[in-house]
Amino acid sequence: MKKSIYAAMLCILLATNILSITSAKFYDLLANAMTHIPISNLMRDSKSAQAKLIKQENKKLKTENVKVKKHQATIKANAKKARAISSRA
Incomplete structure (x- = not known):
């Protein structure tokens, strides 16, 4: 169970990194989300x-x-x- 959670987190992180580099809309979405974090x-x-x-x-x-x-x-x-x-x- 623990290994599958770590594997899922790793896949999600890799996917968001790749999307933030390749997709301008996704990058803007992440940048906008980061502005709301104190x-x-x-x-x-x-x-x-x-x-x-x-x-x-x-x-x-x-x-x-x-x-x-x-x-x-x-x-x-x-x-x-x-x-x-x-x-x-």
Whole structure:
């Protein structure tokens, strides 16, 4: 029973592949059917989508880190200048 189901599925897949290549009407039918499938919902949970999201967040955090380090450097420079001025006074 299981082998006959697999054989039928294989025949159907081969037939649809051949028809999609040779028949423009069948290709249009399949293309139209694919537009109704919510692929974005399926792809949202994929590993590649999650990896892309993590890369974007990592890039954002790196740029924020650079900004914070620059800000810290200016604060340290200002504190150093303030200490020099207060030591003179």
